Amino acid sequence: MSNEQPKIPQATAKRLPLYYRFLKNLHASGKQRVSSAELSEAVKVDPATIRRDFSYFGALGKKGYGYNVHYLLSFFRQTLEEDEVTEVALFGVGNLGTAFLNYNFSKNNNTKIVMAFDVDEQKVGTTVGGVPVYHLDELEERLRGDIPVAILTVPASAAQALTDRLVAQGIKGILNFTPARLNVPDHIRVHHIDLAIELQSLVYFLKNYPSPSAKGENHS
Ligand SMILES: NC(=O)c1ccc[n+]([C@@H]2O[C@H](COP(=O)([O-])OP(=O)(O)OC[C@H]3O[C@@H](n4cnc5c(N)ncnc54)[C@H](O)[C@@H]3O)[C@@H](O)[C@H]2O)c1
DSSP: TTTSSSOOHHHHHHHHHHHHHHHHHHHTTTOOOOOOOHHHHHHHHHHHHHHHHHHHOOOOOOOTTTTEEHHHHHHHHHHHHTTTTTEEEEEOOOOHHHHHHHTTTOOOTTTTEEEEEESSSTHHHHHHHTEEEEEEGHHHHHHTOOEEEEEOOSHHHHHHHHHHHHHTOOOEEEEOOOOOOOOOOOEEEEEOOHHHHHHHHHHHHHOOOOSGGGGGGGGO
């Protein structure tokens, strides 16, 4: 179950942290096996999708037994590289940025916001959620090519110029909460999160797929 497994599809890979979090809780409560129906109920992904996802990494549930929690956990730990903490920098300590810093993804042990940047002198030099806030002018000096991921919670008008500086610093991935569409070289991954579109899409699904089975239509 190590590096020889086939490449996992992106949609499956995105669901792994969800499965992982739930399985950790199960394991902590002493449970040794879990059925796809139980998992489905907990993570709101339909059982057929779960079975297909799990089959990619060789976890074949047995009828009447389900999945071995320990096996799944060790797979997820390996795949998600839980031991290796990925450092993240956040840009824009406003409403949204402050909320993220206070949350700091504490349930996800493998990612950590280690520094934040703003242009507002009132915010520079403070600490929010235990994370130091630096002036944007210090971006190059502080990142020094060491931080692979950035979260953008700046005004849309500031997003592209900031992105260009991040790209020059060797950033690998950007989680973009601004409405701006970012231009980046092909090797850089941008995940764009537009809450208005997510909300519209939810309402669309509620209107067009109102049956209870629609809960499996989780497209994330
Ligand atoms: N607040 C929300 O619920 C929400 C929801 C979805 C998307 N967004 C988007 O997220 C972004 C942030 O929203 P917000 O409500 O937190 O805004 P905000 O005005 O409260 O915060 C923006 C922060 O960015 C700082 N800033 C400005 N230019 C900067 C730069 N070049 N580098 C670093 N920091 C800079 C400002 O000083 C401020 O602290 C916006 O693009 C907004 O459209 C916000």
